[in-house]
Amino acid sequence: NAGVTQTPKFQVLKTGQSMTLQCAQDMNHEYMSWYRQDPGMGLRLIHYSVGAGITDQGEVPNGYNVSRSTTEDFPLRLLSAAPSQTSVYFCASSLDRAAQYFGPGTRLTVL
Amino acid sequence: TQLLEQSPQFLSIQEGENLTVYCNSSSVFSSLQWYRQEPGEGPVLLVTVVTGGEVKKLKRLTFQFGDARKDSSLHITAAQTGDTGLYLCAGASAWVREAAGNKLTFGGGTRVLVKP
Numbered sequence: 001n002a003g004v005t006q007t008p009k010f011q012v013l014k015t016g017q018s019m020t021l022q023c024a025q026d027m028n029h030e031y032m033s034w035y036r037q038d039p040g041m042g043l044r045l046i047h048y049s050v051g052a053g054i055t056d057q058g059e060v061p062n063g064y065n066v067s068r069s070t071t072e073d074f075p076l077r078l079l080s081a082a083p084s085q086t087s088v089y090f091c092a093s094s095l096d097r098a099a100q101y102f103g104p105g106t107r108l109t110v111l
Numbered sequence: 112t113q114l115l116e117q118s119p120q121f122l123s124i125q126e127g128e129n130l131t132v133y134c135n136s137s138s139v140f141s142s143l144q145w146y147r148q149e150p151g152e153g154p155v156l157l158v159t160v161v162t163g164g165e166v167k168k169l170k171r172l173t174f175q176f177g178d179a180r181k182d183s184s185l186h187i188t189a190a191q192t193g194d195t196g197l198y199l200c201a202g203a204s205a206w207v208r209e210a211a212g213n214k215l216t217f218g219g220g221t222r223v224l225v226k227p
Contacts, residue, residue, distance in 0.1 A: 004153075033214075033215075035217075040120065040219055040220070041219055042115075042117075042199055042217035042218050042219045042220050043154070043199070043201075043217040044217070045214060045215070048214060058214065090153050090154075092153075099144065099156040099159065100144075100154075100156070100201075100215065101156075102153030102154050102155070103153055104151075104152055104153055105151070105152070105153055
């Protein structure tokens with residue numbers, strides 16, 4: 001099992017560019033989530049999904065879109081990158097209310 | 112909005128000393144999890160506490176969930192340099208709709224540095 005994988009590990013964007021952060025899990029978990037981590041603020045939930053075809057907004061959804069066409073994949077799209085979206089992004093998956101398994105993260109810088 | 116406050120934000124101690132990290136909220140959580148995060152990696156689950164008043168031990172780490180399920184603490188006995196890292200608490204909502212999505216609210220984290 002690879003667990004939760006994220007690509008890319010690092011990315012630099014210019015303001016206004018769009019991009020997709022990839023996340024995949026091979027544990028057949030129904031629940032998947034995207035978080036961003038900023039210094040001193042812990043992790044904040046962006047979007048989450050309780051199964052294929054079902055997504056919902058988290059605490060800080062503005063500027064981000066998600067889709068869940070399969071159980072395995074949960075990509076996060078930045079529509080028009082802004083400097084405020086400079087952060088470290090983590091994808092996580094979980095089985096029901098069990099532990100969340102996090103990916104290694106994507107470090108994004110928006111200039 | 113449910114908030115979790117962790118204290119202290121930063122802790123620097125010598126190897127062999129004890130330390131306690133606190134996680135407090137005015138909200139009730141159905142369960143609370145503690146994670147440790149190393150630089151450049153994602154958080155890794157240490158423990159989940161579910162019952163008010165519950166105490167769990169993981170080698171030199173002791174976790175306690177408050178009676179009212181609003182707060183928790185992590186105590187490390189005889190800290191080692193390998194305990195260095197960012198400790199995060201996360202609460203699972205007690206609200207039915209949010210609980211269905213397995214949404215977690217994270218505290219701001221406590222950065223622990225154990226010096227040799």
